[in-house]
Amino acid sequence: MTRIAVVTLDGFNEIDSFVASFMLGRVDRAGWSVAIASPTRQVTSMNGLTVTAQMPLDELPDADAVLVGSGARTREYARDPAFLASLQLDPSRQVIGSQCSGALLLARLGLLDGVPVCTDLLTKPWVIEAGADVVDQPFFASGNVATAGGCLSSPYLAAWTIARLAGVEAARSALFSVAPVGEKDEYVHRGMSHVERHLPVSTAAAPGQR
């Protein structure tokens, strides 16, 4: 069983949750499941789109990977101790990632101490205020924790997560599948350069996954 959660909150950014959930959801492996995880049964995006959650937050500890999406209300969530306590994440046994303002939540949880952090341009000052070191690049990962900045860096975060859980060839295939027609090779090359630079040596080289 491989269980992946994409944390999606009220005021969410559709690109930041659904590009990743789509790419992860298309991986064809036995026992592989992907769910939108939310604090309430339904959540509404910053553009008024209402979706039905697929997993409550109290099941996050059971996930093998948790990606935290972005949204217009992340600063409010980041100030709410009860909400932060509901994000039970453990980087010693889970693959964890954030997209754009999701980095603010990971920073508040103490998961980004001492590592370069990627986030979007609007969130950048708040993440710096939370004590993190923001870099001008789309993707960074250190060990089991990754951050991505700018909505369309979400395919890199999704591909890295797939590489960690299903191997680099599955990640390459996922990027190829969503890339624009006529630009696929160039896109996969760019995406995999971000992914492979940030994999533990054992993942990148594992013969069973190539």
Place this chain on the structure above:
Amino acid sequence: MTRIAVVTLDGFNEIDSFVASFMLGRVDRAGWSVAIASPTRQVTSMNGLTVTAQMPLDELPDADAVLVGSGARTREYARDPAFLASLQLDPSRQVIGSQCSGALLLARLGLLDGVPVCTDLLTKPWVIEAGADVVDQPFFASGNVATAGGCLSSPYLAAWTIARLAGVEAARSALFSVAPVGEKDEYVHRGMSHVERHLPVSTAAAPGQR
């Protein structure tokens, strides 16, 4: 008033509907609205995500622009005369676009006759069977009708739609906003090269829009 509909059907592809609806939804202009348009009150994606529609299909004739998303069940929809009759589109007064398998629906409606068509690799044989001329590129537009192929060509389709309705600077700004941090200039350049190549001369050159 500018009203934009993103047609989203059961079995839909999240990237293909929501990248465009997000980018279009962030355009900051008075009277500008974007809605997910579906045949039923709720639709469920190919990955099991249920969303609540924001517009019924019978309001499509009131839209200034209609983008048709993609999905796992497009071939079924394309064979259903009652469904096809519910897509009341008029390229003489509406901006119309399709993403990936959405091209199959536009082809059945006779909107792609004699023009190069972009679609995804899976849909390509069915679009050819429907009589269209599929090209190996991410985006093409002729007059008021555009097609895009490969999930991540959706920002190009959204940017072209924004350029048509709000001008090229608004399109450039939309691409910049969603581009990966650290890759924004390169991304905007690539996206705008697709958009500007396919604009009517009047749109591209209109001084009020630059």
